[in-house]
Amino acid sequence: MKKAVIVGPFGGESENSWDHGVHTTVRQMFLHCGMVVDYIAVEYDENGSSKWSDGKVYIGGNPNKDFQIKLDYPNEYLTSISGYYNKYSDRIYISSMVVKSNRRVFGPFGTKEEGDYFLVPSNIGKIVGFFGSYDHYLTSVGVYVEPTDHFKSFGPFGGNGGAYWDEGTYTTIRRITVVSESVINSIHIEYDNNGSLVSSTKHGGSGGDTTNVVDLDYPDEYVTSISGYHGRNLSSAVVQSITIKTNRRVYGPFGVEKGKDFSFPQTEGKIIGFHGRCGDHLNSIGGHLEPTSSLYAVKTIGPFGEGKGYLWDDEVHSAIKQIRITHGAFVSSICTEYYNDDGLSEWSKKHGQDLEPKMSTIKLDYPDEFPTSVTGYYDSINEMNDYSFTSLTFQSNRRTYGPFGREFGKRFSFPSFDGKILGFHGRSSGYLYALGAHIHPISDPTPSKSFGPFGGRDGDQWDDGFYTTIRQLVISSGSIVNSICIEYDKNGQSIWSSKHGQSVGDKTYTGEASYTNGKMVKALLQ
Secondary structure: OOOOEEEEEEEOOOOEEEEOOOOOEEEEEEEEEOOOEEEEEEEEEEOOEEEEOOOOOOOOOOOOEEEEEEOOOOOOOEEEEEEEEEEEOOEEEEEEEEEEEOOOEEEEEEOOOOOEEEEOOOOOEEEEEEEEEEOOOEEEEEEEEEEOOOOEEEEEEEOOOOEEEEOOOOOEEEEEEEEEOOOEEEEEEEEEEOOEEEEOOOEEOOOOOEEEEEEOOOOOOOEEEEEEEEEEEOOEEEEEEEEEEEOOOEEEEEEOOOOEEEEOOOOOEEEEEEEEEEOOOEEEEEEEEEEHHHHOOOEEEEEEOOOOOEEEEOOOOOEEEEEEEEEOOOEEEEEEEEEOOOOOEEEOOOEEOOOOOEEEEEEOOOOOOOEEEEEEEEEEOOOOOOEEEEEEEEEEOOOEEEEEEOOOOEEEEOOOOOEEEEEEEEEEOOOEEEEEEEEEEOOOOOOOOOOOOOOOOOOOOOOOOOOOEEEEEEEEEOOOEEEEEEEEEEOOEEEEOOOEEOOOOOEEEEEEEEEEOOEEEEEEEO
């Protein structure tokens, strides 16, 4: 079992503490609630055996509502708790709780969704234990969370002969050596493990007349996918050809492209380990992939606004499908439909109320379109200086939606950086008082796309690799294009390529490129 992460406790203080410890998972839980949460009792799984928590976690309460959360054990598990704690009878108690699994949301339990908000994010892992304190009622609660593995395994693709091997997972890949003839004879991988070089054993036999070394531009370049062909070789099925794709270029094909084609799934991420089967040749190959959502942490910004409503948090999802806004003189509510990792969509709670006459819906062109930023205005809504949004404008990577409402008051804007919004949080009551977002950076992990080459197949192949941008191009031509030479920019430094072709043209053109934020925006040929 992995070492559990301690989150919390949230709530008030009491000399009476309780601790269920760490278990394999949670099977079910009971909550007894009145005006506040009186107590909780949990049935855990301990290596396949049932184990209940010790007694009822309260003294002298007056529970009048019993709730049971029965999970679809072992496939369903708890991922998050959230709620409010507030003063009741001169002490602070847990006034409301929401419990979330990897499949469903339970609650809220309790009657007072007001006070101080708390949240255990659902993307940390699996809840494997509870702890906290009690007086007459539940005064505080915390959880033990077992982090979940972020990498995904797929394959192996190919035949079933030979012996199985699995190198596990590392930080990244530095070099791959492929030995081939009409089939792939062997493969050897050099990994990086937190800055240290780790060399694998050779998987396959000693034959092969061609050796190709894929030397990656560590640490900026990483492997994203493998494709190829497999088929029969004498008595067993083997890998006959492989092509290695990175976030910068394509290497190969190595071997002979014949037989049945295969390809690693097209998912955003980097391959951090291989597995497969081998004997005298490479019989099959598969990979362990770390999604980019694990490589680049989500940033939380805001909330922006000056209202004093109840805190809420939709948390982080895979994508946003649509956003619904109620507005008029002010923005009174927002509701968002999200996509989750399982491909299913779910609507958030409505944050605020439908107190204004207009309702507008932003339908995004999923999966190609996603929201990137929000701007707007807020002003006093009454004589008590309660502030609400007067308008909201949403920007996506394709277009602008809004403004919804009237633009007056104090302006706000989400900070400007490349990213996509995966969830909203804020404050609301009758109106929407504050808004923030969870944003996943996309400028770093966005892989480069290779296309072409277009033209004939003669001549020697060349590849300049990957740089920050292009500064200028020098083209020599006559009746045809004779040569091209490119000046690149790499993190502010000028790097010239080799001249590709011969200098026999009677005209030379120089194209000076204007670039902004790493992107060419203009090129003038002279």
